[in-house]
Amino acid sequence: MSDTTSSHHNQFANKAKAWSARFSEPVSDLVKRYTASVDFDKRLAHVDIQGSLAHAEMLSAVGVISAQDYADIQRGMAQVLTEIEAGKFEWSLDLEDVHLNIEKRLVELVGDAGKRLHTGRSRNDQVATDIRLWLRGEIDILVDLLGQLRLALAQLALEHAGTIMPGFTHLQVAQPVTFGHHLLAYAEMFGRDAERLVDTRRRVNRLPLGAAALAGTSYPIDRERVASTLGFDEVARNSLDAVSDRDFAIEFCAAGSLIMTHFSRLSEELVLWMSPRVGFIDLADRFCTGSSIMPQKKNPDVPELARGKAGRVNGNLIALLTLMKGQPLTYNKDNQEDKEGLFDTADTLRDTLTIFVDMVGGIRVKADAMRAAALQGYATATDLADYLVKRGLPFRDAHETVALAVRACEERGCDLSDLTLEELRAFHPDIQEDVHHVLTLEGSVASRSHIGGTAPERVRIEAQRLIDQLGRAA
Ligand code: ARG
Numbered sequence: 001m002s003d004t005t006s007s008h009h010n011q012f013a014n015k016a017k018a019w020s021a022r023f024s025e026p027v028s029d030l031v032k033r034y035t036a037s038v039d040f041d042k043r044l045a046h047v048d049i050q051g052s053l054a055h056a057e058m059l060s061a062v063g064v065i066s067a068q069d070y071a072d073i074q075r076g077m078a079q080v081l082t083e084i085e086a087g088k089f090e091w092s093l094d095l096e097d098v099h100l101n102i103e104k105r106l107v108e109l110v111g112d113a114g115k116r117l118h119t120g121r122s123r124n125d126q127v128a129t130d131i132r133l134w135l136r137g138e139i140d141i142l143v144d145l146l147g148q149l150r151l152a153l154a155q156l157a158l159e160h161a162g163t164i165m166p167g168f169t170h171l172q173v174a175q176p177v178t179f180g181h182h183l184l185a186y187a188e189m190f191g192r193d194a195e196r197l198v199d200t201r202r203r204v205n206r207l208p209l210g211a212a213a214l215a216g217t218s219y220p221i222d223r224e225r226v227a228s229t230l231g232f233d234e235v236a237r238n239s240l241d242a243v244s245d246r247d248f249a250i251e252f253c254a255a256g257s258l259i260m261t262h263f264s265r266l267s268e269e270l271v272l273w274m275s276p277r278v279g280f281i282d283l284a285d286r287f288c289t290g291s292s293i294m295p296q297k298k299n300p301d302v303p304e305l306a307r308g309k310a311g312r313v314n315g316n317l318i319a320l321l322t323l324m325k326g327q328p329l330t331y332n333k334d335n336q337e338d339k340e341g342l343f344d345t346a347d348t349l350r351d352t353l354t355i356f357v358d359m360v361g362g363i364r365v366k367a368d369a370m371r372a373a374a375l376q377g378y379a380t381a382t383d384l385a386d387y388l389v390k391r392g393l394p395f396r397d398a399h400e401t402v403a404l405a406v407r408a409c410e411e412r413g414c415d416l417s418d419l420t421l422e423e424l425r426a427f428h429p430d431i432q433e434d435v436h437h438v439l440t441l442e443g444s445v446a447s448r449s450h451i452g453g454t455a456p457e458r459v460r461i462e463a464q465r466l467i468d469q470l471g472r473a474a
Pocket of ligand 1: 037041123124127333337
């Protein structure tokens with residue numbers, strides 16, 4: 001089969017037999033498959049072309065190639081792009097990766113100008129540039145999606161600023177909180193996630209091109225020019241580092257792991273809240289599936305899968321860290337293994353975020369069930385203790401007094417608020433008529449109106465602040 005390409009005796013035609021004239025035998029089919037990356041790195045095609053065009057423009061500007069060569073390269077690359085977008089481009093495993101596939105087609109289309117493109121460049125700085133360009137674009141999309149998610153959370157929080165639910169510690173009812181406040185806790189987490197991505201982007205957005213294979217190049221290149229063409233903030237300052245380290249990808253994966261960790265926690269709550277035993281919320285049908293055997297089931301598949309996918313994203317992080325740790329300077333082929341996990345993390349984040357933006361907006365809140373649960377767990381016991389403190393008791397004594405009251409309630413199977421004034425006064429004579437305000441759920445949450453508190457009044461302010469901030473950005 002490979003004989004059919006032998007009419008052009010360029011390096012690429014030889015490749016089908018052996019890598020180049022230096023090699024005496026070709027690799028086996030298995031080794032070819034083992035070493036090739038084109039099946040997964042072809043998704044870098046757009047940024048690869050973008051990087052090549054910037055490099056060629058610079059080469060012509062400094063006089064290493066002619067203006068005509070650059071024009072030919074532009075024309076050829078436009079054709080390559082058209083073919084890729086139309087799905088007509090023939091990707092070949094023989095050509096190993098996205099870079100060689102595109103370069104070969106360019107040479108077919110424009111001849112010698114195409115062969116001059118790789119002057120002063122190596123696939124080592126080329127691929128490092130491609131990944132950074134690609135990742136920068138992904139980060140921008142993810143930061144935007146995080147903003148949309150926080151907006152959806154804030155809108156639901158505003159709606160439920162006064163909806164009371166039990167707050168938990170140790171998964172036991174602790175103190176009443178508002179559902180809006182609970183939602184805004186996640187808005188905070190996802191806000192820090194966005195900050196982390198924005199910060200990571202600063203280190204992603206540096207140009208490796210010009211490092212060539214590892215040592216730089218003797219051509220009079222202008223790296224600042226390429227950086228500005230491609231929108232990089234800076235030029236990587238050391239050629240050895242530029243082609244070899246993937247810390248920027250690791251950082252991204254670490255930020256991604258935290259995002260999925262937050263999703264996993266939220267998912268765990270959604271699953272719990274949707275359990276008929278708890279019944280705090282319902283998710284829209286389009287995020288759930290039924291059971292093939294149990295007709296009564298409506299399973300929260302999306303949150304469960306998000307919780308599960310946090311595991312694979314953590315795996316991608318560990319894989320990348322492990323990939324890097326044993327590598328001496330500079331480029332080693334190990335680095336080709338950086339892509340699939342990185343792509344998978346970005347894809348998983350993008351899908352999860354997109355689905356959750358929609359799903360959060362459609363959460364149906366069962367306020368009655370939340371309220372009933374908050375009434376059941378002596379959630380205002382702390383408020384009663386605080387009440388006694390405000391009447392002069394030391395906190396530890398107040399704590400003990402209320403513990404006795406709770407124990408009595410437990411024995412009688414009632415809540416603190418069910419006790420009459422007389423019954424309460426049996427625990428401490430300083431308790432007055434006004435205690436019942438303190439023992440209500442509304443009184444409890446309303447009293448926590450400081451910055452960061454759960455009071456409806458405060459939640460409305462915080463939710464509105466987020467909506468103004470994120471709505472403006474959108
Ligand atoms: N496909 C390679 C990668 O992803 C491109 C760089 C190849 N460089 C090399 N010296 N073999 O890392």
